Amino acid sequence: MTLAEIYEARVAAGTLRPDPAQRAVLPELERIRTALNEPPKRGFFARFQKPEMIRGLYLWGGVGRGKSMVMDLFVDAVDIPEKRRVHFHAFMQEIHHGMHEARKQGVDDALAPVAEAITAKLRLLAFDEMQITDITDAMIVGRLFQKLFEAGVVIVTTSNRPPEDLYKNGLNRQLFVPFIELLKERLVVHALESPNDYRQHRLSGEQVYFTGPSKAKIDAIWADLTGGQPAQPLVLTVNGRKVEVPQFANGVARATFWDLCAKPLGPADFLAVAEAVRVLILEDIPQLSASNYNEAKRFVTLIDALYEAKVRVIASAHDVPERLYAEGEGAFEFERTASRLREMQDKDWGR
Numbered sequence: 001m002t003l004a005e006i007y008e009a010r011v012a013a014g015t016l017r018p019d020p021a022q023r024a025v026l027p028e029l030e031r032i033r034t035a036l037n038e039p040p041k042r043g044f045f046a047r048f049q050k051p052e053m054i055r056g057l058y059l060w061g062g063v064g065r066g067k068s069m070v071m072d073l074f075v076d077a078v079d080i081p082e083k084r085r086v087h088f089h090a091f092m093q094e095i096h097h098g099m100h101e102a103r104k105q106g107v108d109d110a111l112a113p114v115a116e117a118i119t120a121k122l123r124l125l126a127f128d129e130m131q132i133t134d135i136t137d138a139m140i141v142g143r144l145f146q147k148l149f150e151a152g153v154v155i156v157t158t159s160n161r162p163p164e165d166l167y168k169n170g171l172n173r174q175l176f177v178p179f180i181e182l183l184k185e186r187l188v189v190h191a192l193e194s195p196n197d198y199r200q201h202r203l204s205g206e207q208v209y210f211t212g213p214s215k216a217k218i219d220a221i222w223a224d225l226t227g228g229q230p231a232q233p234l235v236l237t238v239n240g241r242k243v244e245v246p247q248f249a250n251g252v253a254r255a256t257f258w259d260l261c262a263k264p265l266g267p268a269d270f271l272a273v274a275e276a277v278r279v280l281i282l283e284d285i286p287q288l289s290a291s292n293y294n295e296a297k298r299f300v301t302l303i304d305a306l307y308e309a310k311v312r313v314i315a316s317a318h319d320v321p322e323r324l325y326a327e328g329e330g331a332f333e334f335e336r337t338a339s340r341l342r343e344m345q346d347k348d349w350g351r
Contacts, residue, residue: 003030003077021192022066028057028188029074032154036124037079056155058130058183060162061192067158068128068250069227070192074156075126083124087248088157089276091127092137093235095144111143119151127157129251132167132176133272134237142179149186163189209345210316218281221314225279226250236272243269245277254281261298270302274309285317288325288334296325300337307340315341 001009003026010016035054059067075085098114107113118125125148132138148155159166163183167176183189210217226249234248243265247254253273260273260282273280288296306313317324321341325334 001077002026003033003074006073006077016069019066021061022070025057025059025070025190025192028190029070029156032057032156033074033078036083036154053149053152053186054154056157056187058157058159058163058187058189059192060159060189062160065192067192071126071128071156071158075124078124080123082122083126084122085126085128087232087234088127088130089234089236090232091125092141092237095140096136099140111140111147115144115147115151119148119153122153124154124156127155129276130157130159130166131161131276133170133275134240135171136237136240138167138170138173138176138179142176142182145179145182145186149182155187157187162191206347208312208314209321209341211319214316215283218283218314218316222252222254222281225252234276236269236276238269238272241269243272245273248277251278252281253277253279254283256284257282257286257295257299258284260302261295265298267301267305270298270305271309273302274305274311277311279312279314280306281314283316285315285324287318289327290329293329296334300334303337303340307344313341313344 004023007016007023007026011018032054035052059071061067072085075083095111095114098117099110102110102113132141145155161168163180166180167173170176206221207217229249231247231249231254234245234253236243236245244259245253245255246259253276260270285299286292288299303313321338324338325331
C-alpha cells in the first residue's frame with residue numbers, strides 16, 4: 001500500500017480526520033519511502049561508490065496540525081531496519097553525551113566518532129520538533145548534519161517554524177546561517193498549512209483545571225493527547241544550563257509544580273519550556289503564601305511565559321485560581337496570574 005492508501009484506510013476506519021494539508025505532503029514522503037525501500041547496490045564496485053543522494057524533507061507548520069502523525073505514518077511504512085524516529089531535543093542530548101565520552105578518550109574531534117557511530121547503522125533519521133535555542137547546539141548541528149548527509153543518511157524532520165527562523169536572534173547567528181542553506185539544499189521544505197489544531201479539538205469543552213482528587217482524569221487526558229506514545233524527559237539547554245521537564249511525548253509535557261517552581265529557574269528557562277511544548281500538564285499546585293514566596297514568584301513567571309506563548313495548560317491545584325494566593329506578600333500581584341489561569345481554561349484558548 002502507498003502512504004496515500006494507508007492514510008485513506010485510516011480515514012475510512014475513523015481513526016483519522018481527513019485533512020487536505022496532510023494529504024498534500026504524502027507524495028513527498030512516498031518519494032522518500034520508495035527510494036529507501038529500493039535494495040542497495042551490490043557488487044565489488046558498489047562499495048567504492050558514494051551513496052545515491054535522496055533529498056529528505058523539512059515539514060513545518062503550526063502546532064497541533066498533524067506533522068508528527070504524518071511523519072510516524074511514513075516511518076512505520078519504510079521497510080528498512082536502519083531507521084530511527086526520535087525527538088530532536090533527546091537526540092541532541094545523546095550527541096552531547098557521546099561527545100563528552102569521546103573527549104575522555106583524548107580524540108581531536110569529539111564529534112567525528114559520534115557521527116560515525118550514527119552513520120554506521122542508520123539510513124533514515126526522522127526528527128520530531130526540530131528547534132535550536134542554544135549556541136552550543138547551533139555550533140554542533142551544522143557539522144553533524146554535514147557528516148550525515150555525506151554518508152547518505154536521509155533526514156526527515158518536523159518543526160514549528162521555517163528553516164529561516166531556526167535559532168532566530170541567537171548569539172552569533174551569522175555562524176549558523178550556512179546550516180540553514182545546507183538544510184534547504186538537502187531537504188525539500190514543505191509547509192503543512194492546515195487550519196486545524198487537533199490537540200485543541202481534543203480539549204475543546206473539556207475540563208482543564210482540577211481541584212481535589214484528579215489523577216485518574218489527568219491520566220486519561222495525558223493518554224489521549226500523547227496517543228499512547230512512550231514519554232521521555234524533555235531536556236532543554238538554556239544559557240549552558242539544563243532545564244528538565246520529567247515527561248514529554250507528542251508535544252505534550254507533564255510535570256509537578258515542584259519540578260518547575262522549586263528549582264532556581266528564571267524567565268529564560270520558562271520561555272524555553274513554553275517554546276518547546278504545546279500543552280503543559282502541571283500537577284500539585286499548592287496553596288501559595290509568603291511561606292513559599294520564591295516558588296510562587298516562579299509560578300507567576302511560568303504562567304506568564306505559557307500565556308504569552310499560547311500554551312494550553314491542564315492543571316491540578318489546591319484551590320481555584322482566585323483562592324490560590326489568598327493573603328500575604330505577593331497576593332496582590334497574583335491577581336493577574338489568577339485572571340490568566342481563569343482565561344486559559346476557556347475552550348477557545350490558544351486558537
